[in-house]
Amino acid sequence: MTKLIRSWVDSANAPDTDFPLNNLPCGVFSLEGDEPRCGVAIGAMIADVAALEEAGLIDLAGGPVFDVPFWNELMELGPEAWATFRARMVELLAEGSDWRGEVEPHLVPQDAVELHLPFLVSEYTDFYAGKNHAFNVGTMFRGPENALPPNWLSIPIGYNGRASSVVVSGTPVRRPWGQLKAPDAELPVFAPCRRFDFELELGAVVGQPSDGMVGVAEAEAMIFGYVLLNDWSARDIQAWEYQPLGPFQAKATATTISPWIVMTAALAEFRVPTPPRDRPLLPYLREPGPLNLDLSLEAALTPEGGRETVIARTNARELYYSAAQQLCHHTTSGCPMNVGDLLGSGTISGETKDSRGSLLELSWGGKEPLEIVPGVTRSFMEDGDTLILRGHAQGDGYRIGFGDCTGQVLPAAGLPDWAKE
Amino acid sequence: MTKLIRSWVDSANAPDTDFPLNNLPCGVFSLEGDEPRCGVAIGAMIADVAALEEAGLIDLAGGPVFDVPFWNELMELGPEAWATFRARMVELLAEGSDWRGEVEPHLVPQDAVELHLPFLVSEYTDFYAGKNHAFNVGTMFRGPENALPPNWLSIPIGYNGRASSVVVSGTPVRRPWGQLKAPDAELPVFAPCRRFDFELELGAVVGQPSDGMVGVAEAEAMIFGYVLLNDWSARDIQAWEYQPLGPFQAKATATTISPWIVMTAALAEFRVPTPPRDRPLLPYLREPGPLNLDLSLEAALTPEGGRETVIARTNARELYYSAAQQLCHHTTSGCPMNVGDLLGSGTISGETKDSRGSLLELSWGGKEPLEIVPGVTRSFMEDGDTLILRGHAQGDGYRIGFGDCTGQVLPAAGLPDWAKE
DSSP: OOBOOOBSSGGGGSTTOSOOTTTOOEEEEEETTSOOEEEEEETTEEEEHHHHHHTTSOOSSSSOSSSSSSSHHHHHHOHHHHHHHHHHHHHHHBTTOTTHHHHGGGEEEGGGEEEEOSSOOOOEEEEOOBHHHHHHHHHHHHOGGGOSOTTTTTSOOEEEOOGGGEEETTOOEEOOEEEEOOTTOSSOEEEEOSSEEOOEEEEEEEOSOOOSSOOHHHHHHHEEEEEEEEEOEEHHHHHHHOTTTOOSGGGOSOEEEOSOBEEGGGGGGGEEOOOOOSSOOOGGGOOSSOOEEOOEEEEEEEOTTSOOEEEEEEEGGGBSSOHHHHHHHHTTTOOOOOTTOEEEOOOOOOSSGGGOSSHHHHTTTTTSOEEEETTEEESSOOTTOEEEEEEEEEOBSOEEEOOOEEEEEEOOOOOOGGGOO | OOBOOOBSSGGGGSTTOSOOTTTOOEEEEEETTSOOEEEEEETTEEEEHHHHHHTTSOOSSSSOSSSSSSSHHHHHHOHHHHHHHHHHHHHHHBTTOTTHHHHGGGEEEGGGEEEEOSSOOOOEEEEOOBHHHHHHHHHHHHOGGGOSOTTTTTSOOEEEOOGGGEEETTOOEEOOEEEEOOTTOSSOEEEEOSSEEOOEEEEEEEOSOOOSSOOHHHHHHHEEEEEEEEEOEEHHHHHHHOTTTOOSGGGOSOEEEOSOBEEGGGGGGGEEOOOOOSSOOOGGGOOSSOOEEOOEEEEEEEOTTSOOEEEEEEEGGGBSSOHHHHHHHHTTTOOOOOTTOEEEOOOOOOSSGGGOSSHHHHTTTTTSOEEEETTEEESSOOTTOEEEEEEEEEOBSOEEEOOOEEEEEEOOOOOOGGGOO
16 A cells, blocks of 8 residues: 655644645635635645646646636546646655745645635436445335335436535535425425434545446546535425425535545545445446445534534445446436536445434434433434534555535524415 | 517518517527527527627627527526517517618528527426326326325425436437336346337526525516426336436436527416415415416427327416426525526326327326327337427417427437446
């Protein structure tokens, strides 16, 4: 396994930073009063790649790539340019670099900036590729015998989400209104969601367009990178609305992603196989090699004014279908995929109770409220709660991380007059 | 009711043209070898609004609006600009206009152009707002007693579709591959769709962004216009994939829209109430007045080398939920809506057998193949078939139409090597 690539940015050499030189994740930041611009996290700093490009220290396309505050233009250039970009950043930032003097003025401390969405989300698809999650949810609703839907072991089940609802870490999330129907009620009411939840997911960022049906190996090469993703979910809205056409408003309030896209290349060494197949896949979905990622993941909850408690620890290797398999399946119908498409993995839960990636599972549908600190329990998210996702791959003396993916739940808005009786 | 507004473009005064001066629908066209540009249909001609703007005959924003080949920029300017634009086009094109000499050089015959997507589709949502369709489909799958899902009379049920799959009329549509499972088979196969279908729908084009939850009246004012919409559907792919998260690849091959957006203002006089409520709606969904549209709709099928047969005639007034109600519901969760969002109505079927807006219903799931001409039947679309949607509102001596919305089904692509056993 590759060792830490040492940088002249000291903080990038710490074993517990998310951002060693091996990582080089892509984000968009702004200093107070300034316009957002592209940057790469390095230790506790951000390398302002827009400024480096302006200074002639990066030249990828014979013209500007970072003159816009999103990474889609680099994605469009394709995998060779992605590799060139990484190699150049290593040259500039490595210990002993000849360019230190020229680069150093373009470093900004992370604690001085605001972070923005790192890319323009073209369309957003959310999969359901975690088997333990699907099994847990199915058990709650249909019992353990019929927990997995019959198609689940054949298809990476997914649905289209709403790209306009994707927000960057740190954006508050307002509790939604919706139609709720109590199990014993005949008719629904219009009320604020009572079972608001998070979902711990990994998001894959599509960096190249498709041209017809795409195989798993080709799909893998199209994935620019990964983000942590919290698919906020209104369980009670979903329960009433989702038959027969799937979740809609239950998933449309917000989806929070980490501020940093970790490029696929930074995770190459952390490939692991998907779990054993319960039954063989159709040939088109078979993997050319290990495509899952060994990423330690955790979810933590902080009540307003309280302290943080980690409520779940799991790993992305639990996914039954890799992002490449999801993307391949996505194209079978001829569906055109584009630069900037975001694929959520679905909730990643482990087999144990403390590795479940949603409150729905952790509190077993609210029947077993989770004690987060003595005397404080949660069945679902309460107003003021902040939910934090973290994740990293563990290298030899370094880690590749995403930064925190956080969101605080705000109380529901007041009911507008036109919606009153 | 308003009379025909006579134009100096003779063909616009014919009682059976889709494009009298009362209509002024928005499209994008190109002459051979030229770049696409915005135009308005007038009789058998197109007024090149990009050229009219360049010539100083249209000035909406003190700067160019039509320097791009899509109508999103006019949408962004808002309802006042939409009205100003229409009023100016009437001035320019009306009988006796002072500007005839200046405008006439910027008219292009429709039969000399290629038509393109009239707007950039931001996101695409498909509703299920036709009660007869929902009842027919439910009856086929669950019997007439349980035909309508329990939520159907409370919620404008919808799901997110795939904007990248929206194509303009005339674009061929290739039969998709997908996972198919026969009712008596244990496992699926990967094969070309065998039950490929059309759906006759009306599409609403959102012309203004939302800011939080939007009421029905406000939603109505945000709708820039309407298109005809054919939501191509792979029934066999859908049957196997759609539980529990809804249709996905079954709806992702293509959605064909008419080349012309008919502006809401052109349809103002053709408002009719939605059908009687089977039970009262929640207050937030109640209508401030008649919001449905009295639009005669038809679907016709032409086998390759054969002649056209109208296979269904229906009316948009059959919709149980108007586009404004759909849009209002879409925002309840806080989901941000944007300029260029497209809302499909869901299949519009009448109560009679010959008014059903899909082959699934017309052939009753393939059990009663439809005879289109003596000896020629269809259960679902066959390769080479062309499906045509048409629609118009009938005024006093004129009609407001959309132009044909057509698509020909091409045979499935060959199976790539990587997908073979």
